Amino acid sequence: MARSGSAPPEQSTRPWNQPSNLRSRMAAHAYDPHEIESRWQELWARERTWEVSNEGAEDALQAGAGDLGDESRAAERSYVLEMLPYPSGEPHIGHLKCYAVGDAIAHHQRRLGLRVLHPMGYDAFGLPAENHAIRTGVHPRESTAESIVSFQRQFRSWGISIDWSRELATDEPSYYRWTQWIFLELFAAGLAYRKEAAVKWCPKDQTVLANEQVTAEGRCERCGALVEARQLEQWFFRITDYAERLLSDLDQIDWPEHVKTMQRNWIGRSEGAEVTFRCEQLGVDYPVFTTRPDTLFGATFFVMAPEHPEVLRMAAGTEHEQAVQEYVNRALNETNEERGNAEKPKTGVPLGRTVTNPVNGEQIPVYVADYVLMEYGTGAIMAVPAHDERDYAFARAFGLEIRRVIAPPGDGAEGSAGEGEGPAEAGQAVGLPYTGDGVLVNSRPDFDGLRSREALSAIVEWLDREGKGHASVNYRLRDWLVSRQRYWGTPIPIVYCPQCGTVPVPADQLPVELPDISDYTPKGRPPLAAAEDWVATTCPTCGGSARRETDTMDTFVDSSWYFLRYCDPRNERAAWDHEALAEWMPVDQYIGGVEHAILHLMYARFFCKALADLGHLGFQEPFEALFTQGMVTKDGAKMSKSKGNVVSPASIVERMGADTARCYILFVGPPEQDADWSDAGVEGVHRFLGRLWRLAAETAETAGPPAGAAAEGLNPGSPAEEALLRKSHWAIEKVGSDLRRFAFNTAIAAVMELLNECSREREQVGAQMLRFALATAASLLFPFAPHVSADIYEKLTGRRVWEEPWPRADANLLETDVYELVCQVNGKLRDRVQASADASAEELKELCRSAANVRVHLDGKEIVKEIVVPGKLVNLVVR
RNA sequence: GCCCGGGUGGCGGAAUGGGCAUACGCAGCGGACUUAAAAUCCGCGGGCCGAGAGGCCAUGCGAGUUCGAAUCUCGCCCCGGGCACCA
Incomplete structure (x- = not known):
């Protein structure tokens, strides 16, 4: 089984930059990201590779009831989720970073054997679409739908491993019907109530403004007029009832400490x-x-x-x-x-x-x-x-x-x-x-x-x-003001009856659909008030004539429960099925920008606690672990149209491919920190992927037909081969542990090191060993650059990399029997010598004392102390 | 003002429990290939001194702990973020 002796150098291995037929070889081994990426994307779409079903539902179909094996199911599943994007225009570089992080985690977990739920949707209600409508007359539904199409197209072009069968948008009646249902549940429980409150009013636009529409100087975001205060009847959610639990439960969740601190301060x-x-x-x-x-x-x-x-x-x-x-x-x-x-x-x-x-x-x-x-x-x-x-x-x-x-x-x-x-x-x-x-x-x-x-x-x-x-x-926490005197949002399912007062719309009459209107210009009252046919209704209780609530809900309401709906997105009888929720919730890893540290994350936590109290959920905290990614800047400044420093993901993907774009954004630095975009830096990553692909293509040719799983039956036949084998296992260990701590930058650097060693040693090692090392590199790079990695892996092994288990490092290959012992005198590095791993402390001291340059520094001095750190160094203290 | 982060080559960054500072990449320099350029490949690379071996200095600044500090402690400076009349 073990092939002893040196593996014969492959006779066909020839320096690939050899003058002969260079041009044709270059053409044959040109890295063409677009061809590669569209080919794999089509395959993943065709085979619905990233879709997961609800096993609970299947169990229920087969066995009637489905709480058998709950524990094993819990152990095998994982819910990876990026924050719901607001679809406006095109995705920006921050989205790319967020999904590059989330997708790396999702891919890694799948290959660790977990069933991963990784869905996508759109936070489709909101002010920008409505403001756009005021300017252009285009219905927000249309402009939003257009943006969604553009988001879908780009997310697909990035090769993100999304289960598209669960896609949703919060402006669909089939979604907001349940947003309204939740509102009614909170209303019935006394957690949604109405009281008079001061709102921001723009005297020029004759409209109420959301807080986020008021600038720091207290002016209207759109027209610049000074904002006034007005007293109006508003809807609130009683989040203050949950202040203590929102505070104390922070101790149970694996969130960045600074985010928890911000929430603690906010609750005050x-x-x-x-x-x-x-x-x-x-x-x-x-x-x-x-x-x-x-x-x-x-x-x-x-x-x-x-x-x-x-x-x-x-x-x-x-x-x-x-x-x-x-x-x-x-x-x-x-x-x-x-x-x-x-x-x-x-x-x-x-x-x-x-x-x-x-x-x-x-x-x-x-x-x-x-x-x-x-x-x-x-x-x-x-x-x-x-x-x-x-x-x-x-x-x-x-x-x-x-x-x-x-x-x-x-x-x-x-x-x-x-x-x-x-x-x-x-x-x-x-x-x-x-x-x-x-x-x-x-x-x-x-x-x-x-x-x-x-x-x-x-x-x-x-x-x-x-x-x-x-x-x-x-x-310090205040109740959550949820009414907005705005059109493009979820209608509040309440009717005002002269006889019966404030009457909730019965759940079986939901959704209260948002009517079409033709004029979005503010006129001193909510736009919906102008839809007379819609406003005039009958009282669900007494049947007399009544009027609908014309405020809509804050869009943070929509996004406070979408992660629940993903578990059971097509359910028409209920917002979700308990089985489905039990299978997937809570979210194991949530990923998003730190700008949502307080509002969205606090509201979602509140919703879950309130819904749990009402018997609708079996857990208290929606997001077990949170990762907050840093901002992407250009030339040290936040990207903005007015500064003209916007880098569009689409243009990067077009120029160099999604794999390059994704790898670069992860390579540039720790993902939780802000990162400055550098065009030169992207080129470097692109070159790396090209070098990997070309060397792999070359190796696939010389190594013969794909050889199945790369590691099997492979024994090093020379010191060079052993070194490359060890380097491969070092990379396996390094990338695995780096992924666990979200250190994607150093993980990618490790794959780069492995490739560097491959190309340095490619003539000193046999084609099989080289193939193993390169297949390992592709396998490890897959979470970051899925297309090119899948392509290389298939070329080399004939297999689908995403179906391969995550590689495991062989502990024996991580340790060497000899190492370089650092020799210090008075804490200063003076020499390095080869030491054997099993040498005793005495032997190490002797090795150090006799090292050539150490002896120079010992000359005429007295050794007063010897410190030995086995496996690392010896420090001689002299006087 | 209070509470968090952060400060390492020309640049982005690495150093996972106090143990080889500067991995990896970018930019730069030298070379190969090419009629040439691009692309690609090979090599060099913190600063100063030295022909070299090597030495000295260097992780924002100043002290301290330690055989040994980018890492721990104290004081200070600078940058970023959050909160800020919350009784």
């Missing part, structure tokens, strides 16, 4: 207490939230948000009523950008009332000020100017008392009661505001001297006993 959990301040004059209690109950004795005034429903009532009948009314009106019309600026001077107006500080019974004045936000906490605060930057600024501006109640730890000033007391000016001297923890002073005998931490719980306990407060947790 704060522990503290709710404390009640009573207005004796009106006999009303006003609770506030504070994270610093230990500073309660320093509360010298009380502030309410302009939106607070009690503000006007409180001021009513006082001399300040007029001023308060004016201040509130002004504040409500401010944009968030103006109001949110912490730098601007504090403004506010007294209400002419006082409330009682529950810990000491003091009457403190009440103000209305726009630095207090209605959306957070209770919309009112206790102000502790000595220990809060904002309250301090306000107190200084209004000449209010600043009372120091926390002394910095260990400053010895704990006993100096009275210090910092009195109106504004007194505060300056002692470095106020001091916002850190410390020791209580100026409070009450039983609390003075306690540290902040201790005082905090002691005071909360006291409040609790007295019925004046209790421990409480607050979140």
Whole structure:
């Protein structure tokens, strides 16, 4: 079996750049990516290579019920998913990167033996198509359909291994019917509700804007007019009910730490207490939230948000009523950008009332000020100017008392009661505001001297006993505003009946189809309101005449559940079948841009938790693992039409082929980091694929008929052959481990190294060994450059590379019996010598001491210490 | 201001648990082939000194820990991202 002796050099092996008939050889071995890529793409399409069926469904057909073998099925399946693309114009380079990453993972997992679900769809509703319609009159459905066709064509031309049988678009009634169903489920559970809220309004376009349509300067994205605030009835999802679970479940999922951190910050959990301040004059209690109950004795005034429903009532009948009314009106019309600026001077107006500080019974004045936000906490605060930057600024501006109640730890000033007391000016001297923890002073005998931490719980306990407060947790997260006064979106399936009020459309009457309209121009009300025939309907409950909701849903709603639909995309009876979901969900590897770190990823998590609570899902987290890819820039800047630095994937594919484009984008650097596009760099990768293909084509000729699986029965017949065999196994090991850690750049570099060794050694090794090494290279490169790899592999072995198991490295070939021992003196490299792998520490020391250049550096010195790292180095410490 | 990333040749980057800094690619230089060019192939390649052997210096800056630091610790500078009146 083992062929001993050297494999005879192939007589037909001839330097392939030999002068004779160079031209014809070049023609015969020219790398033609277009021919190769279209040939393989056609085959994969014809044979539906990447489609997977739902085994659960098949089991159910065969066996009646299908929960046998759940575990083994779970072990064998994998769901790889890239974020749903928004189809607009043509795919850009960011899409290419995303799918290059996802496809590499999908291919690798398939060849590890998993059944991989890798579907595709389109986030087809959205504003750009509607804005386009306003400009051109072309129906958004048409322009979107056109974009989808272009996306499909390009994704196919990239050779992405998609199961096209599951394709979907969120603007299809067969899809949004179920988006509406989910809305109704949330509505029935009280998780979808209506309330008045401030929206962004463009006075010029006479339309409500989505947040993302407002520029950083607070202007309308389209016309540049300053955006105003308006109060309108809006639909919300009660995501805040899930704040705690959205936060704590982050610990269970394998996501990049920075994404989790962003979500944690977004949710913004704060522990503290709710404390009640009573207005004796009106006999009303006003609770506030504070994270610093230990500073309660320093509360010298009380502030309410302009939106607070009690503000006007409180001021009513006082001399300040007029001023308060004016201040509130002004504040409500401010944009968030103006109001949110912490730098601007504090403004506010007294209400002419006082409330009682529950810990000491003091009457403190009440103000209305726009630095207090209605959306957070209770919309009112206790102000502790000595220990809060904002309250301090306000107190200084209004000449209010600043009372120091926390002394910095260990400053010895704990006993100096009275210090910092009195109106504004007194505060300056002692470095106020001091916002850190410390020791209580100026409070009450039983609390003075306690540290902040201790005082905090002691005071909360006291409040609790007295019925004046209790421990409480607050979140920064707000409820999700889902209504959009827009046309191109999923209609909200609600009817307003004069008799019955707000009535959900019964599930069996879904979908509420989006009607065609002819005029998309904004007219001060949602475009759908103009579709009179559609708006006028009958009440599902009483049958009387009623009107439809004319707002549509935020497109983030559409994309919050599409990954569920992929599991069962053609189901007409339900949004999904439980079996199908049990088979595929959750997504094992999700891939997308970090720009969705908060919104999309938070919304999808919320949907799954809510749907799980309603009994529709059997899991809590949709995405087990997340990978966020970095941006692709050109000349260091984000690609944009206005900068004229856009690199179109189509032009790269046309010039050099999809394999080159995909490999380059992965080779240029770590995929999670931003990468700058370099035309010269692409050429380099293209050259590499060409060299690989040509050497393989040459080798296929000289090595004779394809020889089946490349590795079988192959024994090295010479040191050169053994070296190439070892290099092949090194590459197998390297690419495998690199794939596991998403290090595609170094994986491709390893295949390059293997090819370099192949071409260097091609005359020193037999054709069979060369064929093995090149087939290995193709096999390892397949996840990144599927077409050329499939082509080479077939030429060399007669087999289909995607049906081959992922190669396994032979551990024996990864270790050598001799290696280069690094010899150091005082930590500096002085020589390298051959050492045998089984040499003892003593032998290694001796080897090092006797190395030629080491001896020079030992001359006249005394060795005081010898450090041996077997397999690596010896370091001699001398004096 | 707070919280994350990151800073390595001319350039993109590599070094996976403290152990040969600069893998792989680009650009560059030299050579082969060609009437020539392109393409292709072979070779060189951090800086300084040296004829060479070799030596010294070098991973943003400064200290520290260690036999040994791109890697760990502390301080500082610069770049990118997120949050930012959230009580």
